[in-house]
Amino acid sequence: MDDKGDRHDTDPHIPVLLRPLLAAVAPVSGTWLDGTFGAGGYTRALLDAGAERVIAVDRDPLAFEMAASWADRYGERLVKQPGVFSQMDSYAQDLDGVVLDLGVSSMQLDQAERGFSFLRDGPLDMRMSQDGISAADIVNTASEADLADILFQFGEERASRRIARAIVRARAEAPITRTLELAKLVESCLPRAKPGQSHPATRSFQALRIAVNAEYDELHQGLMAAERALKPGGMLAVVTFHSIEDRMVKRFFAARAGQTGRANRYAPELVEEAPRFTDVTRKAIGADDEELASNPRSRSARLRVGRRTDAPAGPIAARDIGMPEIERRPS
Numbered sequence: 001m002d003d004k005g006d007r008h009d010t011d012p013h014i015p016v017l018l019r020p021l022l023a024a025v026a027p028v029s030g031t032w033l034d035g036t037f038g039a040g041g042y043t044r045a046l047l048d049a050g051a052e053r054v055i056a057v058d059r060d061p062l063a064f065e066m067a068a069s070w071a072d073r074y075g076e077r078l079v080k081q082p083g084v085f086s087q088m089d090s091y092a093q094d095l096d097g098v099v100l101d102l103g104v105s106s107m108q109l110d111q112a113e114r115g116f117s118f119l120r121d122g123p124l125d126m127r128m129s130q131d132g133i134s135a136a137d138i139v140n141t142a143s144e145a146d147l148a149d150i151l152f153q154f155g156e157e158r159a160s161r162r163i164a165r166a167i168v169r170a171r172a173e174a175p176i177t178r179t180l181e182l183a184k185l186v187e188s189c190l191p192r193a194k195p196g197q198s199h200p201a202t203r204s205f206q207a208l209r210i211a212v213n214a215e216y217d218e219l220h221q222g223l224m225a226a227e228r229a230l231k232p233g234g235m236l237a238v239v240t241f242h243s244i245e246d247r248m249v250k251r252f253f254a255a256r257a258g259q260t261g262r263a264n265r266y267a268p269e270l271v272e273e274a275p276r277f278t279d280v281t282r283k284a285i286g287a288d289d290e291e292l293a294s295n296p297r298s299r300s301a302r303l304r305v306g307r308r309t310d311a312p313a314g315p316i317a318a319r320d321i322g323m324p325e326i327e328r329r330p331s
């Protein structure tokens with residue numbers, strides 16, 4: 001293990017918005033499901049706050065290995081469940097609470113060999129679950145138009161066409177297989193970042209990661225699965241890291257809280273139904289100054305919370321919560 005690897009075992013991932021999350025869902029009791037176990041920061045906090053049992057889900061097989069040193073302390077109160085949170089209702093029912101802390105963990109980002117980081121050289125992988133198609137598969141086989149759509153729709157990258165063209169030209173010479181190779185290629189298509197601006201490859205890497213792990217689809221399915229798995233009165237808390245995810249969670253709660261109106265100007269008028277969630281956060285909760293100072297990752301984190309009612313669960317269309325869909329943009 002390299003020096004970064006050693007650091008992961010001792011200081012893996014600082015949980016974001018933990019204090020406001022616990023305050024928003026208090027009092028914690030009964031059975032909870034943590035759909036994004038990661039380094040277990042939320043799971044541990046829920047167990048320590050009074051949860052009798054936490055079902056901890058993660059699609060990354062390494063997540064549970066890293067928790068081996070402390071997880072046994074909780075005995076049968078901690079149930080490790082490898083898998084995806086979109087299937088949470090097949091793992092458990094009648095839950096008192098569900099927490100989702102979306103995206104990647106610091107351990108995943110910091111390990112060069114996982115291929116998530118544009119700052120560390122590694123294989124262009126980005127698979128949280130370590131199976132399925134990798135970022136290299138997409139980069140080397142998708143059409144130029146599809147690449148541009150992924151970068152634009154999933155990463156809000158305005159230079160998507162320019163970058164897609166550069167990728168297709170470069171891969172005609174040799175496949176793009178390393179993270180830094182792609183990062184440099186993206187950088188060559190964009191103006192140099194000014195001080196304080198994010199790295200030019202940030203949006204492209206985010207877009208590819210989202211595509212590789214089908215993250216928007218997981219979120220859409222996961223919100224519906226939580227609705228099916230929660231008992232009346234149960235709490236759903238979701239922490240997001242960028243505007244598209246936050247929009248999806250916001251619109252889901254708005255629609256489920258029985259708020260009428262249109263999800264967007266093309267969508268049909270939402271029908272007023274018995275609310276499936278109440279006590280929904282009016283305004284997303286962000287990090288306070290103390291957390292911002294101690295954990296830069298918290299800068300873009302947003303928390304939204306809702307309480308399940310006894311109204312029957314049901315489906316909601318992806319477009320009604322503003323999920324981006326890959327489709328050709330007019331040229």
Ligand SMILES: C[S@@+](CC[C@H](N)C(=O)[O-])C[C@H]1O[C@@H](n2cnc3c(N)ncnc32)[C@H](O)[C@@H]1O
Nearest residue numbers: 015036038039040041042058059060084085101
């Ligand atoms: C931001 S980290 C969670 C950190 C955690 N809250 C903590 O305090 O340590 C996100 C984790 O969720 C996992 N993950 C992301 N999407 C998932 C999904 N759809 N199903 C299951 N696990 C997922 C990732 O593998 C990663 O380990």
